[in-house]
Amino acid sequence: MPHRFEEIRKFVAPEVLFGADSRMLCGTYAERFGLRRVMVVTDPGVIEAGWVAPIVEDLSEHGIETIVFSDISANPRSAQVAAGALIYGAKACAGIVAVGGGSPIDCAKGIGIIASNGGAILEYAGVDRVSAPMPPIICIPTTAGTGADVSQFAIILDEANHTKAGLISKSLIPDLALVDPVVLTTMDSALTAATGVDALVHAVEAYVSNASWELTDGCALAAMRDIPSALPQCLASPEDMTSRRAMALASLNAGLAFSNASLGAVHALAHALGGRLDSPHGECNALLLGPVMRMNLSVMPTERVQRMADALGVEGGDLAKRLPAWFDEFHASLGIDAKDWKLALSEAEFENIARAASVDACMATNPWKPEVGDLVEMLHDALD
Ligand SMILES: [Fe+2]
Structure with a gap:
């Protein structure tokens, strides 16, 4: 009898913690992941809104060192991913905490892909082109819309061609999403x-x-x-x-x-x-x-x-x-x-x-x- 694979559907999702102040469980979970040094990927607006400092402090209280990378624009560029990945490697980070909207989270995923697979981010554009999984990544979304905190997608601007590259792969699903409505108020x-x-x-x-x-x-x-x-x-x-x-x-x-x-x-x-x-x-x-x-x-x-x-x-x-x-x-x-x-x-x-x-x-x-x-x-x- 012939197989009918076209009828098969799947559903993948990260671990999700939902509710007010869930962001403050970041340190607890990062420690549980065995992390000693993480890159906190964010942007200047989120830092200014005051959401990054308490998370860095919480990580520190759990004995985890942090390198903050915030050189990210809206519509994150491939060059920003490359710059972040260089620092990630140089500082020997072992995981990522992304705090922000879709741009920092997508850039964080890009850095994670390069950390595990090497090369340049645009090489991985398309469906199922990423083989090695990212290092542990925790997402704290500060907008209500992106969905990047739970999705297997990342969108990176190809600045040379003025278009956006879509990366779709199960390897892009974060390990943990801390979905906290409190951070939406700013x-x-x-x-x-x-x-x-x-x-x-x-x-x-x-x-x-x-x-x-x-x-x-x-x-x-x-x-x-x-x-x-x-x-x-x-x-x-x-x-x-x-x-x-x-x-x-x-x-x-x-x-x-x-x-x-x-x-x-x-x-x-x-x-x-x-x-x-x-x-x-x-x-x-x-x-x-x-x-x-x-x-x-x-x-x-x-x-x-x-x-x-x-x-x-x-x-x-x-x-x-x-x-x-x-x-x-x-x-x-x-x-x-x-x-x-x-x-x-x-x-x-x-x-x-x-x-x-x-x-x-x-x-x-x-x-x-x-x-x-x-x-x-x-x-x-x-x-x-
Ligand atoms: Fe969208």
Whole structure:
């Protein structure tokens, strides 16, 4: 009898500790991992917000030396990964603690890959190209959206080619995620909105992905149920712990969903657009979600579109049309707009971005295969 491997699905996740002040278990766990010297990978904004010093102190109380590496921008560059990896090796670190949003966590994963495998980070772009696992890595996410703290993805800017390289491998799953809603309270409203929409896009893309299944659907729908109310509430009352906790949980759920079901054309286009303009990932996603779903939802079974609308609390009419319009309205209500991005792009560049997106690793699980012309149309819909 022939095997039917195409029906097999998998689900991988790190150990997760969720709840207020879970970040302060970092030292306890690092000691349990047997670490004596770790690199703390973070960025200047997170240091300024005051989240790094107490973690360094906690590690020190557990007898663990720390080397802080914070020379990381938004959209982390391959050169920043190389610089961090050089210091990691020179200082003989044995593990990594990443404190920050998606940029420091992705850069930390990059440093971990180089530490175990050598070479340059862009050599590992693509699916399943990383053989040796990273050294022990603990992630403390300071935004609610990235999902990098639980995912098998890392996105690194290829600065020479103005695009973003996606690395997808089980070797990129951190050992431990300390998901602590308390650290979310220092995000300003623009960062809260952009990262929160990233979580929504992770949930939606994982749900419509052709690699979705019951376990990823459960996570994706749970995130979709929370975000429409919790995200506006975080913006209205930044210190309200109930809504910050709901967004931390939504980000975790969405992260588990997309790590295992992968993503689609929104992220493929966002990587190409963000690589070209160096624009924030969450904002690129927000602008592209409606335009991509206008095409994606028309190929989805009606009952799946209905379940998604029920989770989001969206009603009425032809849902395959109503939902994309709702996404546009939602991101506009959060204050996210395209600014003058379109002015920076010629028509030829629209096509270059579409071409880069068409070969992005995330495109493989989009529910249908768009041509470059379809992708150009989506970009115009998003930016015009
Ligand atoms: Fe994302």
